[in-house]
Amino acid sequence: MSIKRLELFDAINYTLLSLICVVMLYPFINVASVSLSSYSAYVNNPMMIWPHDFNLAAYQEIMSRALLWRSYLNTVIVTICGVSIGIFLYIITAYPLSKNVLKGRKFFMVLIVFTMLFNGGLIPNYYLMRSLGLLDTLAALILPALFSGFSLILMKNFFESLPEELEEAARMDGASDPYILFRIIVPLSKPIIATLCLFAAVGYWNNFFNAIIYIRSVTNWPLMLYLREVIEAASMMAQQSNAAEMGSQQVTSETLKYATLMIVMIPILCVYPFLQKYFVKGIMLGSVKG
Known part of the structure; x- marks a missing residue:
């Protein structure tokens, strides 16, 4: 391929990628702009990409609500506990399954794949949670999503891609299996661990x-359930108020809704860049072998 063709190919690629980035970033920019603008500015230009009549009234209003911070705390607790326990279970399960010497290895893998295709259904899961006394608790949000067959297979495949010579050398030095797993294998598995954490x-x-099904108390609401409540309340406010009344209000249903969306999205957007460098490597090495 000639140099001119390569340059044309690169130019087309960069152009297409730039357009894709613009399409993907625009909704986020629009939400941020509306949340920082007045309602009259929103009515005049709903598709804005820059705030007009800049104000922080919507953020002040939503942050003054104690239920928001309670929901935030619930979601942080559920996320940290679920991710930590889940990754630990993936590690101690995937490591023995990655060894050919494990008896019944294929049988266990069939059972794991079976869970990816079939499940007990909503009603049995609800009765299970009720029989365990976990309804209306944060544990009901953690346990059902604690284990994924797909994630386990990714981690198992990643472990299989690691050189066996490392383990053989460690065993020759007298290292036990737990020592090898947590002092040698786990430090080398940062890409797949970061990917599954994400x-x-x-x-x-x-x-x-799950929050809709299992949670009843307002104090146990996660952030997404609180967001649903804000959006529904904002919709009712919009139906009961006319455009003139909303235009004169400092905080309206639309700006309040968009401000809540921003508050919900920001934590994940802050975490993602730190894990992005491991993402591609973890997925590639965890999916090419099985």
């Missing part, structure tokens, strides 16, 4: 359906 964290942070 998967699990996003899943727990955005957990909405």
Whole structure:
């Protein structure tokens, strides 16, 4: 391929990637701009990409609500506990499954794959939570999403890609299996661990359906359930108020809704850049072997 063709190919690639980035970034920029603008500015230009009549009234209003911080705390607790326990379970389960010497290895893998295709359904899961006394507790948000067959297979495949000579050398020095796993294998598995942490964290942070099914008390609401309540209240406010009344208000349903969306999104957006460098490597090495 000639140099001119390569330059044309690169130019087309960069152009397409730039357009994709603009399309993906625009909704976020629009939400941020509306949340920092007045309602009259929003009505005049709903598709704005820059705030007009800049004000922080919506953020002051939403942050003054104690339930927001309680929901934030619940979601942080659920996310940290779920990710930590889940990653530990993946590690201690995937390591023996990555060894051919494990008896019944194929049988266990069939059982794991089976859970990816079939599950007990909503009603049995609800009765299980009720029989365990976990309804209306944060544990009901952690346990159902604690283990994923797909994530386990990714970690198992990553462990299989690591050189066996490292373990053989450690055993020759008298190292035990737990020592090898946590002092040698785990430090070398940062890419897949970071990738699965990101998967699990996003899943727990955005957990909405389980909260509707299992949570009743307002004090146990996760952040997404609180966001749903804010959006529904904002919609009712918009139906009961006309455009003139909303235009004269400092905080309206639309700006309040968009401000809440920003508050919900910011933590994950802050965490993602620190894990991004491990993401591609973890997925590639964890998915090419099995």
